[in-house]
């Protein structure tokens with residue numbers, strides 16, 4: 001490995017959401033424990049980005065700033081180089097983050113009481129964006145065949161055909177279940193959406209984490225007819241651990257749709273981006289790809305570790321392998337605790353801090369989502385601590 005993905009970092013007291021929520025859940029937590037919840041990485045940023053920003057700061061003027069040619073070129077080139085997706089620079093809209101872009105999309109493209117379809121379990125802000133805007137959530141449970149999730153196309157088509165349902169928010173690759181939707185699945189989604197005039201918001205923030213042997217396909221590339229009703233959300237916040245920079249690149253080919261979205265974003269002042277964000281994202285896309293490629297290998301090692309560890313040491317817990325993302329959706333139903341008992345046990349006894357499945361909808365009952373973006377040895381320690389605590393609990 002060219003980069004260091006094994007050093008333990010300590011973000012205690014630094015305002016990290018993940019570390020602060022661990023402290024809040026268990027103020028007595030042991031000092032060596034690293035949380036496995038909220039999806040950012042326990043890795044320092046790529047040296048290419050850090051050094052590049054240092055150099056930039058020597059002469060930069062940190063004033064009001066818009067996108068500039070080398071930034072735009074970096075974003076456009078990434079789509080082409082990694083995914084063979086040719087986009088034009090004027091399709092890009094800068095937003096502060098993907099979540100605020102999704103909120104703006106719900107407001108821009110639907111009316112109060114319109115139905116918005118999501119596949120559950122689902123990343124919680126999708127449901128929140130629907131609820132707080134007084135739209136109606138149409139949650140379609142994914143089909144779960146022993147941990148392998150697929151879309152219930154019959155239910156989806158029925159929901160799409162319902163005239164009140166106007167939008168689909170898709171997550172590809174899917175957080176939390178870790179599927180990378182195949183080209184065939186995406187074609188079906190696109191076909192149904194076009195047929196029933198659904199506006200599609202495709203959140204593809206996790207695409208750079210596609211595990212070896214799987215292929216991510218941008219939804220935009222599978223069906224030309226969908227272009228007039230599609231918005232794709234991309235960002236470096238997951239890929240390069242840059243969530244704190246606050247810049248997402250939203251890609252909308254259709255001019256009318258784009259203008260409508262921009263107008264809504266403007267109302268929220270949701271696309272005002274700073275110079276360090278532009279430069280950081282430009283550096284990520286142009287200089288830090290080798291770092292990302294190594295992180296993906298670490299994630300793959302870590303997901304195999306989690307899968308094999310439970311299989312060998314504690315088979316009541318099941319951790320199917322993931323196809324994409326850096327979170328693993330782990331089935332704790334076999335341990336025979338209610339959600340409340342399990343959450344209390346994990347946080348207070350096992351010092352194992354994860355995102356609780358119930359946050360992702362009722363389909364997440366009995367599940368925990370484990371963040372895999374941390375040094376492998378710390379992950380192993382955490383798993384051992386959990387299984388030791390479970391064995392002790394069983395003896396009492």
Ligand SMILES: Cc1ncc(COP(=O)(O)O)c(C=O)c1O
Nearest residue numbers: 039097098099123175205237243
């Ligand atoms: C599916 C999905 N979309 C969006 C986000 C957050 O993106 P941002 O920080 O750009 O709002 C996450 C973070 O975990 C996510 O899982």
